[in-house]
Amino acid sequence: MKAIYLTRPSANTPPGISLTTLPIPTPPPGHLLVRIHYSSIQPSDKLNAKGGFPKTTFPRIPGRDYAGVVVGGTPTRNDIKIGTEVYGSSGEALGFTQDGTHAEYCVIPEEALVEKPKTLSLLQASLVGVPFLTALRCLRRARTHKDDIVLVLGATGGVGSAAVQIAKAMGCKRVLGAARSAAPGDADRVVLSSSPADSLGDAIPQLTDNHGADVVIDTVGDLELMAAAYSQLADRGRYIWIAAPRGPGAKTDFTFDIFQAYRKEIELAGCNTTNATLTEVADELRQLRGWFESGAVKTRSEDTVELMGLEDAIEKGYDGTGKKQAVIKMT
Helix, strand or coil: CEEEEEECCCCCCCCEEEEEECCCCCCCCCEEEEEEEEEECCHHHHHHHCCCCCCCCCCECCCCCEEEEEEEECCCCCCCCCCCEEEECCCCCECCCECCCCECEEEEEHHHCEECCCCCCHHHHCCCHHHHHHHHHHHHHCCCCCCCEEEEECCCCHHHHHHHHHHHHCCCCEEEEEECCCCCCCCCEEECCCCHHHHHHHHHHHHCCCCCEEEEEECCCCHHHHHHHHCCEEEEEEEEECCCCCCCCCCCCCCCCHHHHHHHCCEEEECCHHHCCHHHHHHHHHHHHHHHHHCCCCCCCHHHEEEECHHHHHHHHHCCCCCCEEEEECC
16 A cells, blocks of 8 residues: 655654555454545644654654545444444544554554544545544533633634534534634624734623633634733633644743632643544544534535645645645545
């Protein structure tokens, strides 16, 4: 089979990435062989190829998100058979400590396999993974419920737009999105100016009748925006974030008023999908499947992605800077 392959002779050198040919793996007991049809290239895949995850062991086939068909092994579950169309993502393992999905075939633990939503094509199902699982995991981490007012920072991004949809599917009282732009007539969008404190300070009290946000989902990782959003938390508010400033010299220290925090019983928590077990990922995928099949949430349309073969994935996907979501279509 063809596969993207990462090698790293030394921890002192960056990984090398190449297209190679490997034997089709044989699934051990408790695992099944999946023929990968589509696999997205996420920012975390690119970071992994640069040595950005200390947990990754080498050599390694990268790749987190996928959609494909079970073609080998001995299924023991009633809902998974040879020929079942499945979809999923990595959690803590695939692409890091187990070979991932940027290959024509992948061995996956049977307990991690979930039948794809019937309303999605295989291509659409390959777009679910990291964005929707991260969004759902953040909202779960915040113990989000129907009485909550939710504010999503970066609401037009992949994770942010998924968080807005899922919070609405959960039936939350109100879902507000903060971004640099807004569609005409979008009453629930806060347009961020060069001063996030002014933007949120003006909008959130008005939009929440001075209640504040019960839950903030921060997908941006900007300290100025974080401070501005933190100050708009309601009593017993929960702030969940998935990103931080990167790059040489980037400041990552965040200070807050501990007096205000304990008086209001505020909670701060990071959320990292690469800490999720494959069993946890499967549970979340089943919940998402129900929302996709009911129409409560939707993936991006197929015309917003850039399809490429494995032979072009390194240049166009891993090294590319295109604005469309890169997706590998296996031949």
